[in-house]
Amino acid sequence: MDDELNALRRTRMRWNTPLSEAHAELLLDRMALEAGQHLVDLGCGWGELLLRALARTPGLRATGVDTDLTGLDRGRAAARERGVAVDFAESDAATWAVPAERAFCIGAAHIFGSTEAALEGLTRVVPSGRLLYGDGFWAAPPNAAAEEIFGPDTLTLPDLLDVARAAGWRVLHFSTADQLEWDDFESTSRAGWQEWVAAHPADPRAAEVRDWLDGRLGQYVRDYRGVLGFTYLVLGR
Numbered sequence: 088m089d090d091e092l093n094a095l096r097r098t099r100m101r102w103n104t105p106l107s108e109a110h111a112e113l114l115l116d117r118m119a120l121e122a123g124q125h126l127v128d129l130g131c132g133w134g135e136l137l138l139r140a141l142a143r144t145p146g147l148r149a150t151g152v153d154t155d156l157t158g159l160d161r162g163r164a165a166a167r168e169r170g171v172a173v174d175f176a177e178s179d180a181a182t183w184a185v186p187a188e189r190a191f192c193i194g195a196a197h198i199f200g201s202t203e204a205a206l207e208g209l210t211r212v213v214p215s216g217r218l219l220y221g222d223g224f225w226a227a228p229p230n231a232a233a234e235e236i237f238g239p240d241t242l243t244l245p246d247l248l249d250v251a252r253a254a255g256w257r258v259l260h261f262s263t264a265d266q267l268e269w270d271d272f273e274s275t276s277r278a279g280w281q282e283w284v285a286a287h288p289a290d291p292r293a294a295e296v297r298d299w300l301d302g303r304l305g306q307y308v309r310d311y312r313g314v315l316g317f318t319y320l321v322l323g324r
């Protein structure tokens with residue numbers, strides 16, 4: 088797909104993770120954010136959760152790190168619109184070495200190579216403080232197609248919690264995305280392109296976009312709905 092279409096695909100997503108507004112508020116409560124702290128979001132996308140954190144905690148210093156310019160530009164525009172200061176940095180989060188009191192790393196463990204590497208590497212970003220960590224896990228045994236999509240490193244929830252503890256984190260809070268959060272995530276991840284094909288049925292790219300949309304929905308309902316879970320951990324050290 089070309090840049091124009093790629094920029095459109097996620098426009099209907101609030102954030103790029105299965106998460107309701109109420110669940111997000113609960114997680115931000117558990118992060119015990121305070122003015123004067125530095126909060127860094129590694130693999131921030133367009134940083135909507137970072138912007139929400141800043142809105143409820145004036146005086147927080149906020150940095151979002153990502154390599155995707157489309158996301159970073161969306162975040163910068165939202166920060167300007169809301170009149171808040173966020174440093175959106177185009178940088179490889181795997182080598183980010185500025186210590187902070189608070190961090191988010193949501194759906195971005197792959198940046199570090201694996202869950203184990205992410206939870207280990209993030210101890211250097213948060214030497215003392217709290218980390219909101221979001222990651223996928225097997226909620227049910229995967230079929231071969233799901234294993235192929237999500238890779239051999241996906242853990243069960245008990246194993247993921249063991250890995251967090253082994254890396255030196257205390258689990259202060261854990262919750263998982265429910266079915267409605269998942270279904271809404273999947274639907275909104277397709278909505279930008281759904282709207283585009285409806286408006287441009289004769290465009291030469293429409294058939295490819297329709298195939299992609301149908302394929303993604305098919306994979307979800309056939310291979311990983313109810314099989315891939317997603318957990319949010321507030322980890323402390």
Ligand SMILES: C[S@@+](CC[C@H](N)C(=O)[O-])C[C@H]1O[C@@H](n2cnc3c(N)ncnc32)[C@H](O)[C@@H]1O
Binds near residue numbers: 135155180192193
């Ligand atoms: C599933 S998205 C999660 C985005 C965000 N945390 C959220 O919850 O909306 C994963 C993000 O990781 C970013 N990413 C991938 N490789 C990266 C890297 N090496 N350094 C920084 N960000 C990276 C992608 O661009 C994408 O925005």
